[in-house]
Amino acid sequence: MSSPALSVRSAHIVLDGHVVAENLSLEFPGGRTTCLLGRSGVGKTSLLRHLAGLLPGTAPAGPVAYMAQRDLLLPWLSVLDNVRLGHRLRGDAAARHAAGPRARALLAEVGLGHHLDALPQTLSGGMRQRAALARTLCEDRQIVLMDEPFGHLDAVTRFDLQDLAARLLRGRTVVMVTHDPLEALRLGHEIRILSGTPFVPGPVIAPSGAVPRDPADPELLALQARLIGELRTGG
Amino acid sequence: MSSPALSVRSAHIVLDGHVVAENLSLEFPGGRTTCLLGRSGVGKTSLLRHLAGLLPGTAPAGPVAYMAQRDLLLPWLSVLDNVRLGHRLRGDAAARHAAGPRARALLAEVGLGHHLDALPQTLSGGMRQRAALARTLCEDRQIVLMDEPFGHLDAVTRFDLQDLAARLLRGRTVVMVTHDPLEALRLGHEIRILSGTPFVPGPVIAPSGAVPRDPADPELLALQARLIGELRTGG
Amino acid sequence: MRPLVTALGLLAGWELLVWLARLPPYILPPPSRVAVVLMERRALLLEQAAWTGAEMMLGLALGLLLGAALAVLFAASAGWRRWALPLVIVSQAIPVIAVAPLLVLWLGYGMASKVAMAALVIFFPVVSSLYDGLRRTDPGWLELARTMDASPRAVLLQIRLPAALPAFASGARIAAAVAPIGAVIGEWVGASAGLGFLMTQSLARGQTPLAFAALFVLCLLGLALYVATDRLARRLVPWQPIQGD
Amino acid sequence: MRPLVTALGLLAGWELLVWLARLPPYILPPPSRVAVVLMERRALLLEQAAWTGAEMMLGLALGLLLGAALAVLFAASAGWRRWALPLVIVSQAIPVIAVAPLLVLWLGYGMASKVAMAALVIFFPVVSSLYDGLRRTDPGWLELARTMDASPRAVLLQIRLPAALPAFASGARIAAAVAPIGAVIGEWVGASAGLGFLMTQSLARGQTPLAFAALFVLCLLGLALYVATDRLARRLVPWQPIQGD
Amino acid sequence: QEKVRILLDWFVNPDHAALVIAKQRGLFDKQGLDVELIAPADPNAPPKLVAAGQADYALSYQPTLQMLAAEGLPLVRVGVLVAQPLNSLVALEDSAVKTIADFKGRKIGFSVSGFEEAVLGAMLESAGLTLKDVTLVNVNFALTTALMSKQVDGVIGAFRNFELNDLELNKAKGRIWLVEKHGVPAYDELVILAKRETVDPARTKKLLAALAEATAWLTANPAEAWASFSKYGKDLDNDLNRMAWKDTVPLLSADPAALDRARYSTFAEFLVKRGLIKQAPPLDSYLREIR
């Protein structure tokens, strides 16, 4: 099964009268990871919500896994149950049960193997984000939309989890919002910079090489400078 | 008036039975910025809360401005009123009124000059964080504690606001939690890495030169690699 | 338009119930018969409705005020909580017949004693809900306020109170819905007047249709008050999204 | 220990009130006199309290159940909301004297009609609070659930309902506090037993101290039920920090 | 003009004919009294409020007065409006209950007056039954409704001038047993009470005189009196009141100042015997004849 491409055609994104995007057309290639960069408030989250079918009048292109900017853990569920929330919500007891080992494995990989039964409020900010990441990955969807998924993580954990995400999301259609140009360069098959009000997407930037790329690669460092430059002038 | 040093002496930090730090002694020099690094869940936030006097049995060393990991904007107040919340809470109408121009100026500097009367829920994640930053800076305190203050900002905005913070917080005692080693190196007079459970602070790392430092400085890049290395082994 | 359809539907349901259960008119008169009485006795009904309506509004106003004040007091002071909270809870267990003479003694036979009794019924949901809301403030906000050296008073009035407004709205809705029965209970105190009095009298004297006409007017008053309160309550919390309508 | 001090303090306040306002014992008997009656008639009081206590507990249980079920229905279905919500609101305006004959006709003079009447009073705060809570779910959670293809049913039961438990707890507290008066109102319907009946009868016979002894027992029952409900309600929402005690 | 506040026993009804007519025809004014009639919703409250000084006079019932006096309330009877019992036991004519004895094993409804058990007990005993042979059900004010809907087989506390008419209006016929004919001593149904310490004989005398004059006039002109009465308050002009008026007028006491002490001592003994009061209070403590 190959993951579908996502496309936005002549879309208008308007929030309470604020025009975020006008007549927007945009393609996200199937089976690949697209990283969205852009100044704060430009409309990255809004675009992601548009893709997820969460804005009025929109529908998702297919089943999606959506990781929002907030972790949205349910305070009354244990970490484990939060991670298999999708199965709880959709499924019968069997499906939920079957999701258990997968959820446990994912939690172990994000470093929360010892906190399966903890309630979210006993976790640190980064631990909560990791739980939310595990929940998103546990969904096992062909389309994955992630909004700043590693923002609360230290450099090392972030590096490891980028690897994990790249590995588990290989072959899926991923749209990821990030503020870290280097992260975009490590993980993105394509990178798009959004700029302006209403925003317009910049040209596709496609670094060479397989993801996850080595951040020490001089090509990437050069591109990073270019990205920051574009962010500066665009914003 | 010189800003006081902060010191922690033989402190125990225990949260609901989880020992975060034991017999902890730590100094934060007065009038300088100390950046805290550490793996996710190591106890950075807890240490900051200890310094802010927010943990049971603790008291702050003096009046502090505290910026938490969440933005904690009040949904019923406009952005402007959120920024001068401290004055609203402490003061008579006169104090609040006097804080107006200062709050406006700060909001303009963080790029929210056109959103003074907006309610927080109409802001993007990064805009909310900027409002929270403006609120913290508006407090004008000698001791400033900040927990991942730039985590939701794009690279360019982040760079600009680092400059802003460095300028406005010059001469104050600042403790800042961050996940970005380069940010720590740009802004910190001193850098401490926390590691282990219960955590112990690593040795003081003090890069040369005045803050904010130039991130392209080769010394900083070398130190960055060292920090990441220490984070990896410590965590 | 839609509320009208609902209203007609419910009236049809009532007629059907009477018909299917073969209820005699002295137990539950059909709406058709009540409608006739409603028309014939409209002057009397209107006059009594004015009384009861006034009691309801005054009772609700007093109840909201008193309830809010007490909730804030309880949130502010452990002393008040300790001494007055049990009294407030216990006050809800007191039937009107036990305190009616006391109220008349203090407030006379006029409207004051009726409104006081009505307010006693109405204020409780407000105290309880608002006090509950005041105890559930986001701890993050409270910590923020603490680092800002806010006085407990400022925290209460500027953070905990606005944060508890949804809870207050919730309590106000309940209060509005019980306001009619509060007023009817109040009418047991002092001199006879109002829809509750009219109902008691007509029921005791076999004029069930008139009693139900009075009840119908009372329900209309109640619905109107509820809808008005609901509208206002929403305005109170514009920042909170409400699902489902 | 502290509650005991509070209780004694409040009793002293009552005695003082009687003394200062020079209230005659047939209007408000002093606690000293009520205490004597309480001792002398303890067998009678206990027996009646058992009745009323049973009505209260059954009424509360039924009210909580019915209230929760209706709130969930209203949150789930626009149809129910449209047709039954006005009925539920209006039901609060109906005085017991109007429906008593109807209830008796359907449920007889036994305990059922009393419990039904009590439940009618008790269930409303629960419906109203819980329904309010169900409408105020964090939109972020709902969006998350939507991307997870959750059925409306699953969203309701697994997200909106747990998220609304604090609101339910709030409603349950109010319900517990009005349960005693609910039971007394229920006793209006064909009771020849219970504390409410005892009160009516002793007031008619001029035995005010006995009436107040019954009222005192009723208040104790009410307080006990409230405290128990409050405890349970807290357990229901262990993840929510409560300030102030 | 001297202000006088009178608390009725309940909502205005034909039992209060003398008071209403005296007010409407200016008979109180003539005596120099400015009378205010206050109708409460709770029949228990008026005597207490008078005892507490919140009104000058209250209407109540002889059994109630005697129980209150036994409880130590400082009340005295100064006059009477209806000098015979109105209370009665009623069953539907087409039911199986033909005699009091037929109530064995059946349900009897009552509305709490405080002395229903005493009255009913005596009546049942007059037919060889006891209270244990019937089930007592508190139906509150819904006496006729309970009877007509066959929820109970009989009701005690029905007023002969009202409930029978109420039944008739609802196309049912009642069978009635008068309490004073079945083992209960006769008593004054509706009496006027005042506070013992502050009762003002001169004023009371004027009040009673006005009432006597009103009663005389309305007995002589019942139709005209009804026309006047029915306009007195809200909602008095209805079929039930019209029928009750006819039955009530002959029952009104022509001499409101009259006092039959024997009646009180007999009934006090009755109350003691039925266990409603422990000890009969001295008659003079709660009876005052004012001529």
Ligand SMILES: Nc1ncnc2c1ncn2[C@@H]1O[C@H](COP(=O)(O)OP(=O)(O)OP(=O)(O)O)[C@@H](O)[C@H]1O
């Ligand atoms: N209420 C609590 N009960 C038990 N353990 C807690 C509680 N709160 C926090 N902890 C634990 O304390 C540890 C330190 O948390 P803290 O929030 O200080 O971490 P942190 O260094 O700020 O992490 P991050 O970078 O992810 O924000 C974590 O392991 C967390 O699980």
Ligand SMILES: Nc1ncnc2c1ncn2[C@@H]1O[C@H](COP(=O)(O)OP(=O)(O)OP(=O)(O)O)[C@@H](O)[C@H]1O
């Ligand atoms: N409810 C709303 N009403 C009006 N404007 C809104 C509303 N929600 C968002 N906006 C505006 O839409 C714009 C885009 O917001 P969005 O959250 O998509 O930004 P973003 O690119 O994700 O920013 P960030 O990096 O800070 O998260 C912002 O300027 C914001 O002010």
Ligand SMILES: [Mg+2]
């Ligand atoms: Mg965003």
Ligand SMILES: [Mg+2]
């Ligand atoms: Mg932290």
